[in-house]
Amino acid sequence: MARRKPPHSRLDYSHCWSQEKQAYTFYAGSDRLDAALLLTTRFGFEHDGRLKRTRDAIERELAVGPLVYRYSGVDKEEGAFVACSCWLVEAYAFLGEVDRAEAMLKTLLERLGNNFGILNEMVDPATGAGLGNLPQGLSHLALLHAIYSLQENRS
Numbered sequence: 001m002a003r004r005k006p007p008h009s010r011l012d013y014s015h016c017w018s019q020e021k022q023a024y025t026f027y028a029g030s031d032r033l034d035a036a037l038l039l040t041t042r043f044g045f046e047h048d049g050r051l052k053r054t055r056d057a058i059e060r061e062l063a064v065g066p067l068v069y070r071y072s073g074v075d076k077e078e079g080a081f082v083a084c085s086c087w088l089v090e091a092y093a094f095l096g097e098v099d100r101a102e103a104m105l106k107t108l109l110e111r112l113g114n115n116f117g118i119l120n121e122m123v124d125p126a127t128g129a130g131l132g133n134l135p136q137g138l139s140h141l142a143l144l145h146a147i148y149s150l151q152e153n154r155s
Helices: 035-043 050-062 082-094 098-112 137-153
Strands: none
Touching: 035 050, 035 082, 050 082, 082 098, 082 137, 098 137
């Protein structure tokens, strides 16, 4: 007897894709964006240029300079999330734009700069004030991953 493939054996890339935004979204049926989608570039899930378009949509909608908010609408509640800002750098590196990623990282580090090298969880893009937890381990880990992604993807 032939074995049937389980229903999840094929990836369906139409789920969570917004034609209007030209991006993967926060959840199915939504047009809201989630910066965590930038992490998918690390795992090579590029499909028909959709991750580049998603990255670009996230940068357009969620970024203020090098600082990136976590998801659509959160700018009314909190600051830009440092880890997400690093994930954008990573996404540029993994999608083949290492020079752009390096320039972004330099600009980000200038905005985050302090005399102690300790990173906050969030930053107010308008004032540069640190917000949220200090120190924030995820911010430091994301920064290390961003730096590593530059090294890993440099030709």
